[in-house]
Amino acid sequence: MGDGEVDFKESSKHQETSVDVVPKLDPHGFPLRPQPSDDPLDPLNWSRWLKLWVLFQVSFLAFLGPFTAALINPAFVPLAKSMHVSVVEASYQTTVPIAIAGVLPLIWSPISNVYGRRPILIFVTAIGVAAHAASGAAKSWGGILAARAFVGIGISAGMGIGSALVADMYFMHERGIYMGFYMVFFTNGAHLAAVIGGFTAKYVGWRWCYWLGAIVLGATWLVNLFCLPETLYLRSQMPTRFTQPTKQSWMRLLTFRGVHRTRKLHLVDFTHVFSMLGYPSVLLPALYYGLSFGFGSVLFAVTGAAAFGSIYHFDTVGIGLSIGLSTFIGTLVGELFAGPVSDRLLYLYQKKHAGDPVPESRLQAMWPGFVLLPAGVIVEGVCLQYKTHWAGPVMGISIGAVGLQIVSTNIFAYVTDCYKPQSAEISALLNFSRQTFSFTLVFYTVPFAERTTWGVAWGIFAVIDAVFFLGIILLMWKGKQWRERLGTPKFDRDL
Numbered sequence: 012m013g014d015g016e017v018d019f020k021e022s023s024k025h026q027e028t029s030v031d032v033v034p035k036l037d038p039h040g041f042p043l044r045p046q047p048s049d050d051p052l053d054p055l056n057w058s059r060w061l062k063l064w065v066l067f068q069v070s071f072l073a074f075l076g077p078f079t080a081a082l083i084n085p086a087f088v089p090l091a092k093s094m095h096v097s098v099v100e101a102s103y104q105t106t107v108p109i110a111i112a113g114v115l116p117l118i119w120s121p122i123s124n125v126y127g128r129r130p131i132l133i134f135v136t137a138i139g140v141a142a143h144a145a146s147g148a149a150k151s152w153g154g155i156l157a158a159r160a161f162v163g164i165g166i167s168a169g170m171g172i173g174s175a176l177v178a179d180m181y182f183m184h185e186r187g188i189y190m191g192f193y194m195v196f197f198t199n200g201a202h203l204a205a206v207i208g209g210f211t212a213k214y215v216g217w218r219w220c221y222w223l224g225a226i227v228l229g230a231t232w233l234v235n236l237f238c239l240p241e242t243l244y245l246r247s248q249m250p251t252r253f254t255q256p257t258k259q260s261w262m263r264l265l266t267f268r269g270v271h272r273t274r275k276l277h278l279v280d281f282t283h284v285f286s287m288l289g290y291p292s293v294l295l296p297a298l299y300y301g302l303s304f305g306f307g308s309v310l311f312a313v314t315g316a317a318a319f320g321s322i323y324h325f326d327t328v329g330i331g332l333s334i335g336l337s338t339f340i341g342t343l344v345g346e347l348f349a350g351p352v353s354d355r356l357l358y359l360y361q362k363k364h365a366g367d368p369v370p371e372s373r374l375q376a377m378w379p380g381f382v383l384l385p386a387g388v389i390v391e392g393v394c395l396q397y398k399t400h401w402a403g404p405v406m407g408i409s410i411g412a413v414g415l416q417i418v419s420t421n422i423f424a425y426v427t428d429c430y431k432p433q434s435a436e437i438s439a440l441l442n443f444s445r446q447t448f449s450f451t452l453v454f455y456t457v458p459f460a461e462r463t464t465w466g467v468a469w470g471i472f473a474v475i476d477a478v479f480f481l482g483i484i485l486l487m488w489k490g491k492q493w494r495e496r497l498g499t500p501k502f503d504r505d506l
Contacts, residue, residue, distance in 0.1 A: 037184045039358060041366040044183040045431060051256050052264070054180045054242045062180045066189060068239050069176045070196035072132065072169035075231060077200030079143055079224030080108045080166055084312055085205055085331040086212030086220055088320065093217065094152040102313055102453045104146075104159045109309075111163025113446025116171020116439035121280035123172050124435055124503055127270040128179070129241045132168050133232070139165020140229040147221035165228075170197070171442040178427045178434035179242035183368060184354060184361075186427060187376075191350025191420040195342060198419060201312050202338035202412070209331025241269025245505050283502050284436040290500075291493050292370070292429045293437055295482030296422045301444030306476050307384045307415030309449040310456060310469075311338065311391070311408050317457045318465070323401045337405045341387075341412025345380070348413075349420035352376045357428075370428035371490040373421055374483055380417030381480045385473030387411025392460075392469020429494060432506040 034042035047055035054062075083090060084105060091101040123131045142161035149155045174193060181189045208220050241264045263269055287293045315334040319325040325333060353376040360372035390407030426437045460468040
């Protein structure tokens with residue numbers, strides 16, 4: 012049983028009909044999942060262009076999280092010299108916000124389920140703007156680390172609950188494509204940061220990597236303040252009759268009162284996120300995704316300065332281009348074989364099984380990612396070990412990025428299909444897994460490579476990632492059976 016079956020039954024209770032509920036159909040003639048209400052203000056009923064505008068805003072906000080945090084990455088060497096610390100210590104100012112951005116969404120998700128997505132995004136992003144500016148103005152190493160801790164707070168909302176907004180607006184049959192759009196932005200934040208940060212540090216100084224983050228995030232905050240509507244829609248409170256919405260009702264979505272609150276926030280709400288770990292369809296993808304993102308993205312970013320700087324003697328621009336362009340191109344190529352393929356496989360399964368969609372059908376689209384991600388890690392490691400032409404490790408990074416994008420999009424679409432009403436909690440868990448594992452990489456990757464070799468270390472990382480794919484294979488085999496046995500969570504069913 013997927014989320015759509017539950018959503019259809021729950022929403023039908025609140026729709027006035029004289030006979031039986033007539034389901035609304037998707038373009039293939041199958042019932043929409045979830046079933047939208049008749050309310051024009053329901054995000055599922057918004058126009059295509061309004062949805063795309065909101066999708067772009069939340070995707071760009073998710074992009075800016077890793078982007079603004081990682082702008083400084085190519086400039087670890089000049090930063091270290093200026094602050095009189097080692098290059099490894101300089102990298103801590105990136106890992107600190109990564110760790111904090113992984114934890115805070117565990118708090119934001121239950122709050123956003125009561126008070127709405129918009130207030131959290133606006134409030135938290137404002138903290139991020141101030142924190143980036145403080146990082147640029149800090150005069151001591153301790154001051155930079157303290158400011159960067161607040162950067163982690165300020166970027167955590169878009170990264171942690173952003174995919175919940177995508178789930179609020181889109182149906183199951185189109186979730187692969189639009190979740191893929193969101194993931195392209197999110198994944199490429201750190202990738203393009205390497206390119207732009209390299210040029211910024213070289214020509215105007217490393218402090219401008221912080222100032223640039225404050226400027227771009229501040230401008231985005233202003234756009235969100237006036238243009239990002241509330242997407243949370245409580246289906247349990249739908250009126251039985253709907254009238255044409257007025258200008259005032261639409262404008263309400265652009266305030267901090269966009270949700271008709273009938274629920275109160277309770278302490279137990281903050282435990283719901285952890286209760287989702289009791290569902291294999293959440294736990295196993297979260298573990299695999301955390302490892303995959305770490306090895307397929309963050310590994311390249313946090314070791315780039317050490318690898319390309321020491322072996323190929325690249326400056327900040329060269330390091331940024333080597334990491335940023337290769338991962339950016341790989342991500343775009345990977346998405347061509349991610350969201351569209353995932354949605355197509357879901358449709359083919361529905362067509363074969365009388366319109367009954369099973370989320371596990373999406374997981375079959377992950378096989379190329381399972382192969383390409385560890386393959387790319389191995390290629391980069393071997394090329395660094397034998398000091399081949401710089402094109403070798405760059406190609407490895409690109410291959411790994413293709414695999415990561417295929418993995419990421421399909422995991423986010425799959426878990427949302429399984430438990431759509433709990434999408435905020437699931438988004439926070441995936442973010443926690445990703446950020447927590449990524450936080451640890453900087454402490455042991457380069458030392459491990461120096462004690463063994465780049466090839467051996469990177470090969471072990473690739474094997475670890477491949478082993479955790481066994482959890483996904485188990486879901487392909489038993490996932491539907493496990494979900495039916497465990498049932499659906501008792502909370503947030505009205506979302």
